[in-house]
Amino acid sequence: LLVPAEVAFECLVALGNLDAPVHIGSDGSRSTPIVVSSISGPSKHCRDLLMTLGSVRSHLTAYGEFIRLHCGSDWRPDESEIDSLAATLKPKMLFDLEASICSLHKDLTELAKLEADMNSEYVRLVHLVNILDCLDNVFWATNSRDATPRSVPAMADKEAAGILLHGGSSTELDTSAESTDRTLPFIVGVVPTSKAHCLRLGVWRRFHLTALYTDIPVRDQRDLRDEPVEPHNVFLIVSLSESQSRTAERLCGMLGAQVFSVPISQEDRRNHLMETKERLSEMRQVFLEGEEHRKRLALNGWTKWRRWFAQLTAMQAVHRALDGFSRGYGKQFYVGEVWCSREAVDSVRQALAVGSSRASGLHATVRLVENSRRRPPTRMPRHELTAAVRDLTYQFGVPAHWEIDPTPFTAVTFPFLFAIMFADWGHGLLLMALALALFLPPGRFLHPDVARSLAPLRPGRHLLLMCAVFAVYCGAVLNDGFGLTGGWRRHSQFSMGNLTYGTFVNQSISQLQLAPKEDGHVMSWVTDSMWGSAANQVKFLNSARMKLSIIFGTLHLGLGLALQLVNDIRAGRTARVWLFSSAKMAFHCLLTGYPVALILRKWLAVLPRDAACAPALLPMLIAMYRLEYTETPCYLATYYSGQRYVEHAIVAGVAASALLAIFGLPIHHALTSRGSSSSKAKAEQKLTAAATDVPGDREEEEIGRGKSDSAMPLTPLSSSSNSGSRGKSLPKLEPEPLDCAHGEKQFDLLEHCLACFEFLLSSLSHSASYLRLWAIGLAHGELTAIMWPMLLMPPTRLADLLAASPTAALLLGGLTLAASFCLWACITVCILVGMEGMTALLHSLRLHCPSSTRGAGYMFRPFSLKAEVRQAMDSCADFAASGEEFH
Secondary structure: OEEEHHHHHHHHHHHHOOOOOEEEOOOOOOOOOOOOOOOOHHHHHHHHHHHHHHHHHHHHHOOHHHHHHHHOOOOOOOHHHHHHHHHOOOOOHHHHHHHHHHHHHHHHHHHHHHHHHHHHHHHHHHHHHHHHHHHHHHHOOOOOOOOOOOOOOOOOOHHHHHHHHHOOOOOOOOOOHHHHOOOOOEEEEEEEHHHHHHHHHHHHHHHOOOOEEEEEEEOOOEOOOOOEOOOEEEEEEEOOOHHHHHHHHHHHHHOOOEEEOOOOOHHHHHHHHHHHHHHHHHHHHHHHHHHHHHHHHHHHHHHHHHHHHHHHHHHHHHHHHHHOOEEEOOOOEEEOOEEEOHHHHHHHHHHHHHHHHHOOOOOOEOOOOOOOOOOOOEOOOOOOOOHHHHHHHHOOOEOOOOOOOOHHHHHHHHHHHHHHHOOOHHHHHHHHHHHHHHOOOOOOOOOHHHHHHHHHHHHHHHHHHHHHHHHHHHHHHOOEEOOEEOOOOOHHHEEOOOOOOOOHHHOOHHHOOOEEOOOOOOOOOOOOHHHHHOOOHHHHHHHHHHHHHHHHHHHHHHHHHHHHHHHHHHHOOHHHHHHHHHHHHHHHHHHHHHHHHHHHHHHHHOOHHHHHHOOOHHHHHHHHHHOOOOOOOHHHOOOOOOHHHHHHHHHHHHHHHHHHHHHHHHHHHHHHHHHHHHHHHHHHHHHHHHHOOOOOHHHHHHHHOOOOOOOOOOOOOOOOOEOOOOOOOOOOOOOOOEOOOOOOEOOOHHHHHHHHHHHHHHHHHHHHHOOHHHHHHHHHHHHHHOHHHHHHHHHHHHHHHOOOOHHHHHHHHHHHHHHHHHHHHHHHHHHHHHHHHHHHHHHHHHHHHHHOOOOOEOEOOOOOHHHHHHHHHHHHHHHHHHOOOOO
């Protein structure tokens, strides 16, 4: 695009209101969709105004209940309002919004400050009322010569208190008129209850027995907003001199105590108390009258706030998009890139014509680039069913536009690997119930608190439901539900020695050693329920699950390598297909595929009567790579014809594929780069000359008026986006080593070697990491199985012990069983389903890391102002409905 600067904002607004999605900007070989070279003044202006709106929101939060009462519980915007806000954006609107927002912010800030000052003064007067009341009614009953404090501290007895008040001594109390009229200095105030003890100790340590301290707690005090005030204690300190009083005041200041000045005479204190109470009444009346004004201002501000917030959000999106454009031709034009479908080109031209209609003779220019050197964004259809799976897949890398989207494969493999570790149909049903509860409308069938707590899980409800379905299936195949084995029975395939199926339940479990019949098979498609009562259950299931983990791991890694191979074929990278991707696939199949073939052959071809000489796989694989063979013992002997020659060929193939993956591409690049070095230099010179070409004044004017579309070279985004004055060159294009077809970087020898060694070293370790399927599944099954004998079996044994008294056995056994069942249910839901389910999810995500395709693309992000406005308005509606803060 070549857009005149004076109508650039209107042109992007027109593009943002198109029905056809467009993507503004390109990242070349980078990962961000838009390369923002610098932040312009309007972008900073929008950001500052949004921060001011956040401050306004904090003032409005105090009136959330009043706003929800008048605005209703649902303030969802309609489409007409969204279209109106998105289509009426103007560049000068930013200054109008600034004036309105700052005016509202100033009014709310001043009112909040006045309210805080009034509330602080009100609390101070409340403390003063408490002090005056305590002085006349608690501390001093009268002002006579016999007056003594009613609350004498522990550090001084009553006699000492009298001496302090009257100034006499303990042996000779002066009763003359001068001594009687003497008034000792005292300090009164309030101190937080949490610091009253510190103040008491401070007075005692500083003055010991030369001063009197006493305090009384005051509770249930309210401020102007009818909110509770922090509990305080009213204290009184009587000292012997003015210097002690000043020292006591400094001590009170250090501990956060407030000292008040009160009249000395009792009559003056009573008059002061009456005046203070009248002032409190007047302040409350003024506050209530001003509260209505503040509520009206808050309601009016909220109705405007949501509209301002949506407009500023959309305007900030427009200015951020403009920040990604380059400035050329004396900063009179914006030069940028827009990706769209071929069908949307005419719509883009019409939108730009409408946006540039205000310009005086200038209009936006479009140049179509079919085979751009820039890598296009990846636009994938987004469905709610696979949204969570797509987000998980794209965490490892976004596929380029020519690559296969791995989301459909991940939608199957992720729940399946989770189910292998979480194989329990009972726990799967509980997880399914939770997933189905997430599909219910939040406000109709679920309590608001429950819906709010489950809100973070709602985006992944489809993935959670698929995981639950697969867990039920795997639990049914393994005959495992809540730790109990039952259901599928195929007892004809087992041999129990001297026991039969009808009698084994009456025998000791340790006597039951199941083994397949001599003419049967070792494995079947479902686990028989009799294994739950067999003594060799763990031995059999350990071996089976461990081998299944290796099989599934090999298939999963092979799927990832196959996708990479197909992607290279679709990209037309012939050399990479034959010299690298195929070599990696062959290395993986030969290294891990052959052990999988041996496992399957052992299960299908070796009969139970030959179990003594069944091949030992691990020693056999070690001997294969050491090229050592022996016929004794029998389980190490070859068990199919031509085994030695096949294994020799596999070892040679592993070495050859590894060497081909390491040295194939470097040799090919060395042979092909010699002939193409001169042509490459000429192409780069042409590209640089086209990018740095400076058109003359006449040609520049023609380009600006749209008379020479093809003559204008497309200027990619550059770090030096702001060129000089009129007549200077456009931002210089730095040639990037990209493949013209798909934006792939040219060959890097060091990067290739590191990738090869990483793959070769981690190929076997990644396959072995799938053993976690066996380990976590075994731990989950055993932890579930021990819950029954530990929690639910003891109550039944207690009932057997009390069999002599059926009533006591029924009551005590029933109560104990109910308590045990509640504990079992809590452990099952919280630990076995919650924590173990989270563990299985994390490990399933970990297993998808090595098999995922490292996509080199970036997401197609539609530039839609309607979406920005809708998101902003929806967040405002959520705030009005719940009162919670939003972003």
